[in-house]
Amino acid sequence: MQKIEHCCDVSYYLQTALEEGYRHIDGAWNYGNEAEVGQAISESGVPRKEIWLTSKLWNSFHAPQDVEPALDESLSRLRTDYLDLYLIHWPVAFRNGEKENEVDWELTENPYPTWKRLEEMVDKGKVRNIGISNFDIRRIQNLTANPLKIKPYVNQVELNYWNPQPELLNWCKDNGILLEAYSPLGGADRVRETLAIPEVQDIAKELGITPAQVYISWHVQRGTVALPKSVTPSRIKENFQVTALPDEAFQKLEKAATSHRPSKNVDPSKGWGVDIWGWIEFDEDMGNVM
Numbered sequence: 001m002q003k004i005e006h007c008c009d010v011s012y013y014l015q016t017a018l019e020e021g022y023r024h025i026d027g028a029w030n031y032g033n034e035a036e037v038g039q040a041i042s043e044s045g046v047p048r049k050e051i052w053l054t055s056k057l058w059n060s061f062h063a064p065q066d067v068e069p070a071l072d073e074s075l076s077r078l079r080t081d082y083l084d085l086y087l088i089h090w091p092v093a094f095r096n097g098e099k100e101n102e103v104d105w106e107l108t109e110n111p112y113p114t115w116k117r118l119e120e121m122v123d124k125g126k127v128r129n130i131g132i133s134n135f136d137i138r139r140i141q142n143l144t145a146n147p148l149k150i151k152p153y154v155n156q157v158e159l160n161y162w163n164p165q166p167e168l169l170n171w172c173k174d175n176g177i178l179l180e181a182y183s184p185l186g187g188a189d190r191v192r193e194t195l196a197i198p199e200v201q202d203i204a205k206e207l208g209i210t211p212a213q214v215y216i217s218w219h220v221q222r223g224t225v226a227l228p229k230s231v232t233p234s235r236i237k238e239n240f241q242v243t244a245l246p247d248e249a250f251q252k253l254e255k256a257a258t259s260h261r262p263s264k265n266v267d268p269s270k271g272w273g274v275d276i277w278g279w280i281e282f283d284e285d286m287g288n289v290m
C-alpha cells in the first residue's frame with residue numbers, strides 16, 4: 001500500500017482505517033467526498049470485494065426518475081460498479097427543482113415509488129442490499145405496508161448514550177431489520193461529555209479499556225453495527241478493538257442510557273419543516289445538523 005502523504009484529507013484517514021483492518025465504509029452522496037473515497041479505495045490495494053461500501057440517496061433524488069442517475073453518480077465517483085448497501089438517507093423527499101429543500105409531501109408520506117426504483121437497482125446488479133436511514137417505526141410500517149419485493153435490510157439511525165432507542169431496537173429485531181448506529185459516541189458536539197459518563201468510566205477502568213471502546217462494544221452487544229468516525233489515527237486504531245462486556249457491565253450501561261429523557265444529536269426537523277420522528281415538542285437546544 002503506497003502511503004498517501006497528505007495528513008489531512010479523506011484519503012489519509014481511509015487509508016489508515018483500511019490498514020488497521022476496517023472494511024466497512026459508510027458514505028453518502030450528500031457528504032460530498034465520494035470522489036476522494038473512491039480514489040482512496042482504488043489506491044489502497046484492498047480488493048473491492050473485501051470492502052462493504054454504503055452510500056445514501058439524497059433527499060433531492062427521491063423522484064423515481066432521479067434515483068438511478070443519483071446512484072450512477074455515486075458509483076462513478078466511488079469508482080465501482082456496485083454498492084453493498086444503498087440507503088434512503090432521510091424519510092424526507094425534496095423537489096429536485098430550483099427552490100432549495102422544498103418538501104415533496106406526497107413522496108415523503110409514501111416513499112414506495114422511490115423504494116420500487118431501489119428494488120430495480122438490485123435487479124440490475126448496481127446495488128446488493130437496500131435500506132433506510134432515520135426511519136422510525138411508523139415510517140417503516142408505512143413503507144412496508146406496500147407490496148415490497150425486497151424489504152429494508154438495514155435502518156441506519158442515531159444510537160448512543162443520549163438516544164438509545166430501545167423500542168426501535170426491539171421492534172427492528174422482531175422484524176428482521178438490522179440497525180446501524182450512527183453518532184455511536186454521541187457525535188462531535190457531545191463526545192467529550194459522552195465519554196465522561198461515570199458508569200462508562202467505571203466499566204472502562206474495571207475492564208482496562210477506554211470509554212470509547214466500552215460504547216462501541218455495547219453497541220455491538222446490543223446487536224447493532226457501530227459506525228464511529230474519527231480523523232485521528234490513534235483513535236481509528238482504538239475504535240477497532242471490541243470487547244465482550246460482562247453481562248453486569250452491559251446491563252449497567254444499558255440501564256444508564258435508557259433511564260434519562262432521550263435527546264437527539266442530529267435533527268433537521270425544524271430546518272426542513274418536517275416532523276421527522278413525530279416528536280410532539282421540538283427541543284430548543286437542538287441544532288439543524290445533518
Ligand SMILES: NC(=O)c1ccc[n+]([C@@H]2O[C@H](COP(=O)([O-])OP(=O)(O)OC[C@H]3O[C@@H](n4cnc5c(N)ncnc54)[C@H](OP(=O)(O)O)[C@@H]3O)[C@@H](O)[C@H]2O)c1
Nearest residue numbers: 026182183184185186187188191212228229230231232235
Ligand atoms: N444516516 C445519517 O443521517 C447519519 C448522520 C450522522 C452520521 N452518520 C454516520 O455516522 C458516522 C459517525 O457519526 P458522527 O461523526 O456523528 O459521530 P461519532 O462517531 O459518535 O463522533 C465523532 C466524534 O468523536 C470523536 N472520536 C471518535 N473516536 C474517539 C475516541 N476514541 N476518543 C475520543 N473521541 C473520539 C471524533 O473526533 P476526531 O475525528 O477528531 O478523532 C469526532 O469528533 C458518520 O461518519 C456517518 O458515516 C450518518
